[in-house]
Amino acid sequence: xxxxxxxxxxxxxxxxxxxxxxxxxxxxxxxxxxxxxxxxxxxxxxxxxxxxxxxxxxxxxxxxxxxxxxxxxxxxxxxxxxxxxxxxxxxxxxxxxxxxxxxxxxxxxxxx
Amino acid sequence: xxxxxxxxxxxxxxxxxxxxxxxxxxxxxxxxxxxxxxxxxxxxxxxxxxxxxxxxxxxxxxxxxxxxxxxxxxxxxxxxxxxxxxxxxxxxxxxxxxxxxxxxxxxxxx
Numbered sequence: 001x002x003x004x005x006x007x008x009x010x011x012x013x014x015x016x017x018x019x020x021x022x023x024x025x026x027x028x029x030x031x032x033x034x035x036x037x038x039x040x041x042x043x044x045x046x047x048x049x050x051x052x053x054x055x056x057x058x059x060x061x062x063x064x065x066x067x068x069x070x071x072x073x074x075x076x077x078x079x080x081x082x083x084x085x086x087x088x089x090x091x092x093x094x095x096x097x098x099x100x101x102x103x104x105x106x107x108x109x110x111x112x
Numbered sequence: 113x114x115x116x117x118x119x120x121x122x123x124x125x126x127x128x129x130x131x132x133x134x135x136x137x138x139x140x141x142x143x144x145x146x147x148x149x150x151x152x153x154x155x156x157x158x159x160x161x162x163x164x165x166x167x168x169x170x171x172x173x174x175x176x177x178x179x180x181x182x183x184x185x186x187x188x189x190x191x192x193x194x195x196x197x198x199x200x201x202x203x204x205x206x207x208x209x210x211x212x213x214x215x216x217x218x219x220x221x222x
Contacts, residue, residue, distance in 0.1 A: 041214060100146070
């Protein structure tokens with residue numbers, strides 16, 4: 001029973017480049033959440049998606065960040081023109097239509 | 113005001129000790145409550161849900177006090193493997209996401 005999969009596990013980008021983070025939910029889960037964790041801080045909600053729909057993006061920065069969850073394939077969190085302040089661990093979680101969320105191993109983004 | 117507040121610790125306890133963590137939440141519309149555990153540089157893992165009547169899972173006991181908006185986690189007979197950061201997590205009615213506390217760090221010492 002594969003859990004939530006995320007890749008890459010580590011990603012290094014130079015300032016101004018694009019970062020693409022992928023998340024495959026657990027089998028049977030149709031809800032995907034993205035969270036960001038800055039060093040020494042708690043997890044902060046970014047966006048909640050169901051297949052082909054963004055349900056809640058209230059935690060997403062207004063610029064440079066976007067997310068999608070297509071009908072086929074993983075959910076993608078895209079960060080354009082990355083800056084040093086984007087360096088963080090990005091966790092994806094999935095759930096069936098109840099509240100318990102299960103997390104992937106995260107992608108650690110480092111912007112140099 | 114933060115949705116969820118926790119004492120960051122650290123708590124350093126000897127093996128076999130009993131340790132308790134507390135957490136308060138600010139939104140009275142909070143409806144679901146959880147404790148997650150996060151090891152260093154790893155993802156959060158669900159430890160247990162917290163029910164109004166309180167619940168126990170082996171050495172772990174969780175309590176909820178809705179009147180005081182307070183959640184607790186008790187760990188009995190601490191093991192070295194319990195060393196981790198414990199996250200208090202809340203879901204608010206009508207919200208799609210979970211609100212995380214910043215975590216309480218526990219180190220169990222041999």
